[in-house]
Amino acid sequence: MEYSINTFYKNHSHIYKILLFIATTFLIVFMFPKSGRFKYNFEKGKPWQTENLYAPFDFAIQKKPTDLAKEKELLKQQSSAYFNRDKTVKDDVIKNFNTVFDKTFNDTLQFKTELKNQALSIISKFYEHGIINENLKFSDNKKIVILEDNQEVEATEFKNLYNQTEVKSTIENTLTNVFSNSSKNALIAVFFNVIKPNLTYDKTLTENVLNESLQTVSINRGVVEKETLIISKGEIVNDSKFQILNSLSKEYESKDWTKSNYYWIVFAYTLLVALALLMLLLFIRKYRLDVYNNNTKVTFIFFNVLVVVLLTTLIINYKSEYVYIVPIAILPLVLKAFFDARLGLFTHVITVLLLGSIVPNSYEYMFLQIIAGIVTILTVSELYKRANLFISVGQITLIYIIAYFAFFVIHEASIENIHKQTFVLFILCGLATLFVQPLIYIYEKLFGLVSDVSLLELSDTNSRLLKELSNKAPGTFHHSLNVANLAEASANEINANAMLVRVGALYHDIGKMKNPTFFTENQSSGINSHDELSPKESAQIIINHVINGIEIAKKNNLPDRVIDFIRTHHGTSQVYYFYMKEKANNDDINIEDFTYPGPKPFSKETAILMMCDSVEAASKSLKEPTSSKIDNFVENIINKQKDEGQFLNADITFKEIEAIKKVLKRKLANIYHLRIEYPE
Structure with a gap:
């Protein structure tokens, strides 16, 4: 178990x-x-690449979407619009007209009978098919079906219907010129008082009839019987063949499978x-x-x-x-x-x-x-x-x-x-x-991942954690900035992640905030805190800045990719100064007490930081630096790390290490403002 x-x-x-x-x-x-799914791929205008294709079963040839759309559009144009007609309106209009007309025109008026007859003929013309009271966007040739009591009584065209807004113009054009303008205007006023629409557009019925017609439109234009040759090998897939193949493909997709x-x-x-x-x-x-x-x-x-x-x-x-x-x-x-x-x-x-x-x-x-x-x-x-x-x-x-x-x-x-x-x-x-x-x-x-956008935010030196580092350990903060610049330049040289290595360099020594005066870069008073400690105790404080850094980083929610730089920037190297100091006084020495816990760098970026950190820190000890001194200095430090196997777990090549050496030599020469020596 x-x-x-x-x-x-x-x-x-x-x-x-x-x-x-x-x-x-x-x-x-x-x-x-x-x-x-249809197992063949085909394109219109291209030859059929596979074997002769025979219909595996009976299937219908579907119409092209454009052809189907045109057919439906034509059906819409040919469809009829339905109107309901109120057959009592015409009789009411004539009755009201006679009453109003007699009141408006007295018996002494000449042409009264003729005027009335023309007016009645106009009314008959209006109501021959009917009058509508709304503006409908139909073509003149649109078929119209007129219903009375839900029974079809007449079929005509839309141009034969009158709109109530056309009453005035129709009357003016119909009346002969023998009548005076005053008589015309009076008669027009009578018409406006009595004329009423008698047709009502039945939109629901029209749409229902149209939809029924559209549903009768077949999406197919023929049938291919089983075992019929559809296309031969090498034959060009023309428009007709393409439509047949497309129909077969859709039949496969829609087929009811067992x-x-x-x-x-x-x-x-x-x-x-x-x-x-x-x-x-x-x-x-x-x-x-x-x-x-x-x-x-x-x-x-x-x-x-x-x-x-x-x-x-x-x-x-x-x-x-x-x-x-x-x-x-x-x-x-x-x-x-x-x-x-x-x-x-x-x-x-x-x-x-x-x-x-x-x-x-x-x-x-x-x-x-x-x-x-x-x-x-x-x-x-x-x-x-x-x-x-x-x-x-x-x-x-x-x-x-x-x-x-x-x-x-x-x-x-x-x-x-x-x-x-x-x-x-x-x-x-x-x-x-x-x-x-x-x-x-x-x-x-x-x-919980980290992207370059987050790295950009973390690289801001005004962030709370870096500000705390600059206040508590200003020397370490300055060292970190220098290392970040060296590491970024080195990363760009070998196409590594420059943003990641810069952020890692900025935070790699945050553990020194816990005991800042035990690190030489922060000792501004000239007093060395290690003078009162044994080499073993001093080494333990130095080594612990890695552990302390990891704790601070996790407390401040730094990403794991950044914490990796804190863990690995010393690898499994020794605190060499205190090791030699202890060795001078004691032969029985455990080297593990003076060794960083690791792990070793396991990426190009963490390897770059180890090199740049060691070189930048040790460069402070250079006295009267020259180009040859800097070259030998960089070579010795990085070769020592390489010989100790610090880069064995990192995917970095010898060629890339040499390129980084060149960058560090050039950058250190610029930092120390080296010039050629002029003859005296």
């Missing part, structure tokens, strides 16, 4: 990764559509997803072992892959045309901010390969997204600089647009029907990519 528990604790990290791998695989498969087929599809998707995620995990294990050994970081990577897949599947399920609005370029941006470009690009490619199984036009989609990922990795540097992010997002958007334009021209051989709305989607995708800045901040808080 005890053995099994111990085994579990020893392997809990591997067990966690296995569970994470299985959980991520099944979550992704759960999000994927469980339909069949339970057995469904399980096979799920099993196949599980294999593909598991294989892709396994490649990602193996890559991390082989090339990023420090990331692989950190379960939080592995979880973070898998979580981001899962989020991108989730967003894409949601968009595809809603409307597949919007698939390019998902800002997938955020994935390599985030991973580059926390890890490195190579891991970011590899993860991006794996994610795009996963999505290629479910997106429409998979080849086009994968090409665009992989190119965009490469551009993201190549263009984005120093993400903490806002201008760099805006420039990079602009370049990514431009690449999307150019690549999409090229694919469209290849498919259509023209640009007449190019989908301009897709360009808008790319622009929106670019704007969404800018969300990476707040997203990085959120991830830092959720996963």
Whole structure:
């Protein structure tokens, strides 16, 4: 029992990764559509590359979306508008007209009978089809159906109906010129008093009839019977063949599969997803072992892959045309901010390969997204600089647009029907990519990671902890600034993380705040606190500044990546001065009492700090420095560290160490303002 528990604790990290791998695989498969998928890729205008294709079953040829849209639009134009007519209105209008007319015009008026007859003929003309009281945007030839008591009584065109606003102009144009203006105006006033609309537009009935008609429109234009030759090998996929192949592909996706087929599809998707995620995990294990050994970081990577897949599947399920609005370029941006470009690009490619199984036009989609990922990795540097992010997002958007334009021209051989709305989607995708800045901040808080943006904040010498260091141990603070400058220059020389090593240098000696006067750089009074202590006690105080620094760093919530510099900047070296002092008085000496606990530097950045710290601290002892003295001094210190094996765990090469030596020699020469010696 005890053995099994111990085994579990020893392997809990591997067990966690296995569970994470299985959980991520099944979550992704759960999000994927469980339909069949056409196994062939085809493009319009390109030759059919595989064997002759015969229809595996009977299926309908679907109409092109543009043709279907035109057919529906034509149906809308040819459809009828329905109006309800009140048949009592005309009789009421004539009755009211006779009454008002007789009151308005007396019997002595000449042409009274003729005027009345013309007026009645105008009324008959108005109500031959009817009068409406609202402005409707129908064409003149729009078919109109007039209903009385829910029964169709007449069919006409919209131009034959009168609008109540047209009454005045119609009367003026109809009345003959034999009548005086006063008679005309009086008659028009009579009309305005009695004319009423008798037609009411039945919008609900019109739309219902139209919808019923639209539902009768067939989305198919024919049927392909089983075993019919669809396309031969080498034959060009023209417009007609493309539509047939596209219909067959959609038939595969919408086909009702049996339970057995469904399980096979799920099993196949599980294999593909598991294989892709396994490649990602193996890559991390082989090339990023420090990331692989950190379960939080592995979880973070898998979580981001899962989020991108989730967003894409949601968009595809809603409307597949919007698939390019998902800002997938955020994935390599985030991973580059926390890890490195190579891991970011590899993860991006794996994610795009996963999505290629479910997106429409998979080849086009994968090409665009992989190119965009490469551009993201190549263009984005120093993400903490806002201008760099805006420039990079602009370049990514431009690449999307150019690549999409090229694919469209290849498919259509023209640009007449190019989908301009897709360009808008790319622009929106670019704007969404800018969300990476707040997203990085959120991830830092959720996963306890540190990015270059946080490092920039930590490098501020006005921060509370560095201000405390400058007040309690001003000499150490000045030493840290000098080391930071040397380390940053060295990191830039060998393409290491300059921002990280600078921050590490600023905080590497914060443990000296606990006993500042025991370190020579802080002894301004000329009194050495070590004079009253034994060499062993003095060595222990010096060594403890590493332990104290780690405690202070954790208390102030410094990231682990920064604490690593505090732990490793002395490696497993000895406090040599007090060791030799003790050895002079005592032959029976334990070297462990004078040795730093380590660990040794395990990255380029921590190795750089060890070199720069030792060189800067020891350079204070140089008297009358010359170029040759500085060169020998730097060589001796770094070669001694190399001979002690301090850099064995760091991925730094001899060539890079030599480059760092040159930088340190040049910088120290500048610090001491060395000039050539002029002859006397």
